[in-house]
Amino acid sequence: MDRIALDLGFIQIYWYSLFIFFGILVGTFVILKECKRQNINEDFIVNLIFYTVIFGLIGARLYYVCFNLDYYLKYPLEILEIWNGGLAIHGGIIAGLLCIFIYCKKYNAKLLKLLDIIVVGLIIGQAIGRWGNFFNQEAYGAITTLENLQKLGIPDFIIDGMYIGGAYRQPAFLYESIWCLAGFIALLIVRHYRYLKTGQLTGVYLIWYSIGRFFIEGMRTDSLMLGSLKMAQIVSIAGIAIGVLMLILCRKGSRFDNLYKDAEKKEITF
Numbered sequence: 001m002d003r004i005a006l007d008l009g010f011i012q013i014y015w016y017s018l019f020i021f022f023g024i025l026v027g028t029f030v031i032l033k034e035c036k037r038q039n040i041n042e043d044f045i046v047n048l049i050f051y052t053v054i055f056g057l058i059g060a061r062l063y064y065v066c067f068n069l070d071y072y073l074k075y076p077l078e079i080l081e082i083w084n085g086g087l088a089i090h091g092g093i094i095a096g097l098l099c100i101f102i103y104c105k106k107y108n109a110k111l112l113k114l115l116d117i118i119v120v121g122l123i124i125g126q127a128i129g130r131w132g133n134f135f136n137q138e139a140y141g142a143i144t145t146l147e148n149l150q151k152l153g154i155p156d157f158i159i160d161g162m163y164i165g166g167a168y169r170q171p172a173f174l175y176e177s178i179w180c181l182a183g184f185i186a187l188l189i190v191r192h193y194r195y196l197k198t199g200q201l202t203g204v205y206l207i208w209y210s211i212g213r214f215f216i217e218g219m220r221t222d223s224l225m226l227g228s229l230k231m232a233q234i235v236s237i238a239g240i241a242i243g244v245l246m247l248i249l250c251r252k253g254s255r256f257d258n259l260y261k262d263a264e265k266k267e268i269t270f
Contacts, residue, residue, distance in 0.1 A: 001161050003135050014083040015135035019128060024053055027125030034117050048103050048114070052096045059095020060087040067224040067231065085136040088224060089126060090235045112199035112250065119205035120187045126209070127180035133173040134161055141170025141219035172220045179212035199250035206243030210236040 006013040028049050035045045064086040065072050065079055072079050100118070104111045133139035146168055149159045154171065162169045186208060191201050214236035217223055223230040 001135060001137060012083075016085055016132035017083050019130075019132035019135070020087070023125035023127075023129035026128055027121035029121075030124055031117055031121035034120060038117070040117070044107070044109075045117075048100065051103065052099045052118075055099035056092040056096040057082070057087065059098075060089060060092030063088040063091020063094070064224065067226075085133065085138050088232075089129075090232060093122075110198070112202065116191070116198060116201040119202050120184065120191065123180050123187060123205060123209065124184040127177045127184060130173045130177040130180070134158070134171070137161065137164050138222060139173035139176070139220060140164055140222065141172040142221055143167045144170050169221075170219050172216050175219070176212065176216045179216065180209065183208045183212070197250045197252070200247050203243040203246030203250065206239045206246065210239030210243065214240075 003014055003016065004012050005015045005018050028046075031045060031049065032042060035042055061079070061082055067088075068086075078084070100114060101111060103109070104114060130139065140162060146159065149162065149168060149171075154174070158171055158174060159168065162171050183205070187201060187205060190196065190204055214233050217230050217232040217236065220230075223232060225231060226234065
């Protein structure tokens with residue numbers, strides 16, 4: 001499979017990078033639409049997204065590198081070659097959350113309110129970004145047969161791309177992409193629930209994504225490992241627990257909180 005989408009001679013653009021970029025673009029569009037619906041300062045959110053994306057990409061790469069440290073100590077220059085893959089979404093989420101927390105502290109904004117807006121764009125971005133793994137032939141599952149993949153109704157071009165190392169593989173990336181797309185639809189529906197409180201939508205996201213990731217990670221054969229345990233499954237269990245806790249603790253909140261902790265409109269400048 002050709003991993004290069006466009007070869008200009010002096011520069012090569014990879015499918016992996018394009019899908020990551022497109023996922024960020026669509027996620028940003030969804031977030032901005034929600035901001036407009038809630039009459040939230042657009043410049044504030046655009047600046048937040050900019051910094052969060054940068055922190056998220058760095059965090060996603062460092063997370064992956066840390067679990068493959070022996071290799072990258074031998075080839076340190078390859079740490080920068082993110083077009084070859086190696087962005088761990090859990091690392092990106094952790095780094096992104098840290099960035100959002102700092103941003104909220106700086107501008108006295110409500111963290112949970114922001115997260116409720118962001119998670120809707122995040123999950124659709126994840127659904128799109130996973131297709132970059134397809135072109136890099138990553139995030140695949142155990143060996144299977146051509147007949148089994150055809151029975152699932154998987155398109156031929158995906159089946160062909162899942163022929164890796166002389167055998168057909170389960171397209172784990174596809175299952176996660178579909179799960180995230182379904183989660184996006186679920187969040188769009190749930191956010192209009194009249195009794196939903198601030199912070200609970202984030203809890204729903206954590207539970208939804210973590211449940212799917214836990215089981216899909218069980219299929220994968222290229223997971224990041226912590227000893228004999230799959231790191232993504234450990235983080236997923238923690239994500240489910242945190243999500244349930246948020247649903248419980250946020251029950252007394254308000255759905256119609258202002259973004260800022262005081263009633264005055266803030267001027268966001270950099």
